[in-house]
Amino acid sequence: MFAIIFLFNTITVLHKVYLVFHFLMMLWPISQFAVLTTDNPMLQLFYLKASFVGLSLLGSGWLIFAIFLTGQSYLLTRIRLFWLGLPSLFAAAGVVCNPWDWFVLPVDGDFKEREYGPLFWFTLITLSLYIVFSIYHLYSSYRTAKTSRHRLQIVLATIGILILSTFALADLVVNVVFAEQTTMVIGLTSWGILLSGLYFLIAIQVFKVFHVIRLDQKDVLDSMSTGIIVLDEHGIVLDVNSAVRPLFSLRPGDFLDISRLLAPLHIEGDVRVFLKAYEQRKPEGAQIEISLGSDSHMSIYTAPIFDSGMALIGRIITFQDVSELRRLVDESYRQNEVLQERNRALMLMQDELYKANQLLEQMAVTDSLTGCYNRRYLMQQMEHEVMKNMRYQIPFSIFLFDIDLFKNVNDRFGHIIGDEVLSSTAAVVKRMLRRTDVLARYGGEEFSVYLPHTNEEQALLLAQRVKEAVEFNIIQPGPGNHPIGVTISLGVLSVDKGGRMSVENPKGYLRELFSEADAALYEAKHGGRNRIVSIYRKA
Known part of the structure; x- marks a missing residue:
């Protein structure tokens, strides 16, 4: 025994x-x-x-x-x-x-x-x-x-x-x-x-x-919409979650022949390459798509499981319904490059399911087009930062800027070139900032920057550097198009020490700050654009 x-x-x-x-x-x-x-x-x-x-x-x-x-x-x-x-x-x-x-x-x-x-x-x-x-x-x-x-x-x-x-x-x-x-x-x-x-x-x-x-993970597996099959090193089924059972008649203890499983299905791709990758004992996974009808598509992904000594101890196979993703890609393939990238990212995510939480967290706080943080992350970060700044009387500043006449860029060159302008401008601004500064896409062509431990004088110097860097940045849109240059208008809000020690409603206080910064941005744009308007206030 x-x-x-x-x-x-x-x-x-x-x-x-x-x-x-x-x-x-x-x-x-x-x-x-x-x-x-x-x-x-x-x-x-x-x-x-x-x-x-x-x-x-x-x-x-x-x-x-x-x-x-x-x-x-x-x-x-x-x-x-x-x-x-x-x-x-x-x-x-x-x-x-x-x-x-x-x-x-x-x-x-x-x-x-x-x-x-x-x-x-x-x-x-x-x-x-x-x-x-x-x-x-x-x-x-x-x-x-x-x-x-x-x-x-x-x-x-x-x-x-x-x-x-x-x-x-x-x-x-x-x-x-x-x-x-x-x-x-x-x-x-x-x-x-x-x-x-x-x-x-x-x-x-x-x-x-x-x-x-x-x-105690069994109930978690059964609650997932993604179908999961876990095999041992001999191809014996160890576990199957509820999402797989309507598709295949499998139970723990059954032997799974992957080639026989795929034989009656309509495969979109080279099944021989998939089977070859499946049979090899290498860390790389294998992925293929099947069609269950004109509007139903499913991605099958398999990856080996190794122990600490890199000995194969099993495999995991996932079944992800990608019908909606396929429909969106087919309808807007040329206009929606971001969606296609996310679709590929979603398929690659299955290569390391145990890292899914970290990847999802990263996707939740960043803007996929520009690579900078999104507005939700910025507001969550600043809620905590504002409480700390109030308590310890730490000065800080906020930039709120957008690209001047960005609608003209879209109308003249198209949205794809417009996306390139957004990405290039965000990259230039990011290079000008310090490692502690937080750059976020606030909405559309509008961006925001949080500058911790920064007074009004320091904020204006940094704002001037950012404005000049964007002004001298030239975007090359591709063959047949002229180089594009853009400018930005900035609203700068600096909050210095010496004010109140705390705030009762951090969200409301942040709305006040961004409202003032937005007013400064509005003044900069109506004052001729490509300029900086600064507002100073005590906490």
């Missing part, structure tokens, strides 16, 4: 903890059997001590295993591990030393018949307390478990230890407490260990209680 777990499972941390627990269980039947194979009292005592050392450590091993099982391994610091294991270590030391024969005393010089001392009872009491505390911990975790699968995992593990505890208790009662009144039944504890180990083996192999896919 110990070998089967090694041979047929991807060993996770939880598997390792269980295998230590399983090893401690194995010590008892092996050593108890060894006692009966020799007439040498010294060897008998050695085997007897080995069996009870394993039994002493079994309690702390089960408790640690129960903590890992309930997902609370973060609680096991070195100090806590020491205190948790101290009673079992003390009991094991007493068994090994057997001072004054307090653990065991031979009968007629032979340990096949023996009498137990106070250290024996201390070991059993310690083991019992470990088991009681472990079962209580599992019960508490069961009550707070958020998924049915996690509760099933706890129930299966609890049943396994109850099987072992029941047989061990029966052994103690029949063969120790009432040994003189009853007939000795040999091997009750060993039978309990055998049945408990067999039960755990079935739970691991059939119910996948320690599987590489955490049970």
Whole structure:
């Protein structure tokens, strides 16, 4: 049973903890059997001590295993591990030393018949307390478990230890407490260990209680609209979420032949290239699209899963509905280059699903065309910054600028060239700013810059540099078009120290600031454009 777990499972941390627990269980039947194979009292005592050392450590091993099982391994610091294991270590030391024969005393010089001392009872009491505390911990975790699968995992593990505890208790009662009144039944504890180990083996192999896919993630997978299939290194299905089941009849344990799966489907692309990439054991993934009808398209992406030693341990296949994206791309391919880039980015995102949160967060705060931050990120950042600036009396400034006569650029050269002008202007402004400054696209051709730790004099110097850099920036739109130059108008608002220490409504205060900066921008544009209008106010 110990070998089967090694041979047929991807060993996770939880598997390792269980295998230590399983090893401690194995010590008892092996050593108890060894006692009966020799007439040498010294060897008998050695085997007897080995069996009870394993039994002493079994309690702390089960408790640690129960903590890992309930997902609370973060609680096991070195100090806590020491205190948790101290009673079992003390009991094991007493068994090994057997001072004054307090653990065991031979009968007629032979340990096949023996009498137990106070250290024996201390070991059993310690083991019992470990088991009681472990079962209580599992019960508490069961009550707070958020998924049915996690509760099933706890129930299966609890049943396994109850099987072992029941047989061990029966052994103690029949063969120790009432040994003189009853007939000795040999091997009750060993039978309990055998049945408990067999039960755990079935739970691991059939119910996948320690599987590489955490049970509390199952509900998360089923809630996703993206179809997901997880395979092991042999192509056996480990898990399938609910989005895949209407498409394919697959269950955990089935063998997945990817070529047979794709055979009846209408493939858009070279399926041979996809299958070749799928079969190779390289870190790169493979992607292909299928058509389920005139208006239904789906992207299939597969990527290998490697362990820390770069050994292949499985694959993940995702099914993403891209019908709406395809429709939008077909309708506005030439006019909407941004959408096409996002579509490609979405497909590439599937190459590293475990980094999806970071990528989505980046997309949420940046403008895809210009690469600078968007208005939402700017306002969220400034809400925090304004509170800090008010509290510590730190000066700061705001630029609000837009491209002069940008509508003429769009009308004359088209929106694609207009997008190039926006991107080029944003890049020039970004090069003029400091690393701590925040450039954001405020809307359309309008941009905003937040300048921390900047007073009015410093803000005007930086605004002048930005204006001149944009003025001397020449955009080359391509063959057949004349070079394009643009200018910008800027509204500068500086907030110096010396005012109020806090604001009750940061959002409202920011609206006031941007309203004043917008008024300055309006004055700059109506004063002839390509100029700077500055406003100074105390906090």
